[in-house]
Every structure is written in structure tokens, then in C-alpha cells.
Amino acid sequence: MPNPRLYKTEAIIVRQRKLGEADRILTLYTPALGKLDAKAKGVRKTTSRMSGHLQPLTRCLLQMARGHASDVITGCETLESFQPLREDLDRLSRALYAAELVDRMTAERVHSFPTYRLLLDTLRRLQQSANPDLVLRFLEMRLMDQAGFGPRLDACVGCSRPLEPEQHFFAPQAGGAVCRACVPGLAGPRVLTLNGLKVLRLLQRGSYNDVARVNVPPDLAQEVEHHLRSYIVCVLERDVNAAAFIERLRREERNTEPGTGNKEGQGAPCS
């Protein structure tokens, strides 16, 4: 079947960069085509009819024309603008982290509907969840599973014996949890508490509703975040830029409101 010159697709805009005088290159994540770059012409002019519909973190319906290097957006309409994300800096910074993570973890034009669905669900959850950080942990774990990089948590990555219910270690470079006996000789193992292992397993196998029902105290949330972050850095071989901004917001909140620096809802029950 010949490729039609014009086609329509739904897409979530994950990233943008400037091009020339008034154009932008947008990175889209689509349900059927995966991630792709598209050129949006003239969207930096105030008179552009498309610019409002083509902001990052928008789900929209696009009319596209095939181009030489990248496809060109010829028409668009917003399907979902995720307005609550744009009005709250804490939620916005987490949504940007989600978008950046999906962008970095996926290859161009490799379609994966589950990944699209995961990104969409994540943005929707971030709009209303009392614990946006837990939403991100769920995204991180599932995204890595979908990309084939999921950490091994059922058995020790060293000796393949099932893990006893006790404290173990997490070794990002080895690819998962390790028992005490296998730790010597491994690079960068960190203590993995039993509760930490349980939360990681739940993130890997449970549904989001199961995860959201769990009450994760702040120090456990921090442990899980640390393990997943170091694992992602190991897989991507780089850090995720937006993480630094989230970290900064947390730091400043702690500094300005001593004693109430726990607004992230890490300790709050969330269902």
C-alpha cells in the first residue's frame, strides 16, 4: 500500500525545540507510530492558529504531511490540555520529568501502544494524585519493563536463588536485587530494605490502583526513589535533566517552611 502524503494521528507532545525564525520541532509520542519528530511552522508568531494547541504536555489530534527530513504539522486540535498540571509548579515539574523520561527511554518510530497509554495515564494521574512522586515511581518501573530493562526482583541477580524475606542489596549495574552472599565484587550496591523490596515488587507487578492504596512513609519513598533513579541513570548512561529541578523545588520548600517540608504527601495515605 502506498504511503498517503497526508495522515492524521493522535499525539502527546513531549518536547519542543526552536527552529529558525518562527518554527519549532516537536517531539510527539503517538499511539500507532511511537515517538517521532515533526515540524510546526510559524508557531512562534502571535498570529499562529496552532501555537496554543501545540504546547508540550498536550494531547492533540494532528493532521500531518510527510516531509523530507521530518513530517510537517498542517493542522491540530487539542484533545486534552492537562490544565491542572500547568497551574501547579510541583505537578508541572513532575509531568516534565515524565515526558523527558519517556523521550529518553524510547527510540524513534518504534511503536508501543502500552507506552503511549502509560504516558497518558501518568499525566492524568499527576493532575489529581495526592502523591505525584509515587505516580512517577510507577511510570519509571513500568517504562523500564516495557523497554526490556526491568530490574530483577524475584531472585538474586548473582546466584538466582529466591530472595529470603530480609534485608538485601540493590545493585543497578548488576540489574536488580542481590543477596548478601553475592555482594562482594559488585559495583555500587546499596542497602535494600525488605519494605523497599516489597514496594519495588508492587510497582513492577501490581496495578496502579494497588500501588496508590499503599501508605509509603517518607524515608521508604526516598529509598525507592533513590534505587530507581540510580537504576535509570545506569540504563540511560545519563541523568534526567528535570530531576534536578524537582530536587531544587523540594529543597526550597524545606528551607522556606521548616517543619512542614512534607507537602509531597509522601506520608499521607493515598487511595
Add this chain to the structure above:
Amino acid sequence: MNEPSPATAAPLARLIQEFYKLPGIGPKSAQRLAYYLLRMPAAEAQALASAILEVKEKITLCTVCQNVTEIDPCRICSGQQRDRTIICVVEEPLDILALERTQSYRGLYHVLHGAISPMDGIGPEDLKIADLLARLRSGEVTEVILATNPNLEGEATAMYLSRLLGPLGLSVTSLARGLPAGGDLEYADDVTLTRALEGRLEIRG
């Protein structure tokens, strides 16, 4: 860019190479500009060359508002007619030109030189935010207008600043969002339309 052909004289090739470095200039445009300069009267070429050098030598950032200027503090910061109780915060020096064109703002400015873009690793520490806070400590200023661009980065910057400025007890405002002059309602996006509805005005006939 390809190696210049031996038919091009070396100084000309060098000029083409320099033009090619400019944004939006491709190899053909670079050649055209270089040949145009070649045919220009010597005095005009001299004027262009000295203008480029002068910009590099004399232009600095105003120590008060961080705008580009040849005198420090800049003309706006030292102007007698200016309202010193209002500061309008913008992303780029070019935004000041746009606001000045309207002739309806008489306060001072502050240029951030960018916007927060977490995905690109541009955080608050890369902007001139510390300088803004230092200006506000004097107590002369009563209102800060956040005039960042109405896009994701601009909004993130405005939200971050309002969080930072909140405890200072100033009035922190932002430019209104709504439909552009000459726009079309049917093409307006939901966000803009919602904001336009929220900020609707009574019409006086």
C-alpha cells in the same frame, strides 16, 4: 560547509566562512552576502566593520536591570520619568523593545535572560533571579509584573518566581492571557479561551 573552491580568493573565502556561522545563513546566502560586501563602497564596508566592533566593545549588561546597554545604569534605569515602584520581569532584552513600543508602561524592567526549562537542564540558577531579589530588598518596589512568555517554560518561570516573591509582601501580577488582536475564535485553544473567559471585561458603549 564544503572547502572553498580554488577559484575563490582566500580573504573572500574567509568572509564567506564567517557569514556561514551566523544563524539562518546557509552556504549560498553566505556567498551572496560576501560578494555583495565586495562590491560595496569602502566607506560603507568600514562603517559595517566598525559597527560590529563597537557593539562588542561598548555593549554590556546594565548592572541594575540586566538589559543590554552602552551606559551603566541603562537609560531606562536612570530615567527621571520612570516609575520606580514597579518592575516588569521579562525573559529577553527584545521583550523590553516590544513593551516600550506600546508606550503604556512607565516602570522599570528586569531581564532574566532565559526561562526555566527543566527538560533542557535550564534551572533558576541559570537566570538572573538573584539580581532581581537583590533589587527588591531595597523596599522601593511595590509591584512586580511577571511578563514571561505565555508558553510552558514562561509559565513555569512565572510560577517559580511568584513562589519566591510571595513571602516578600509585594503585589505580584502577570500579564493577562487571552485572544490576540486579529485572531480567530474558532482556532483558539482551550487554555487561551478559558483564560479569556475568566478575564472577560464589561463593554462600555
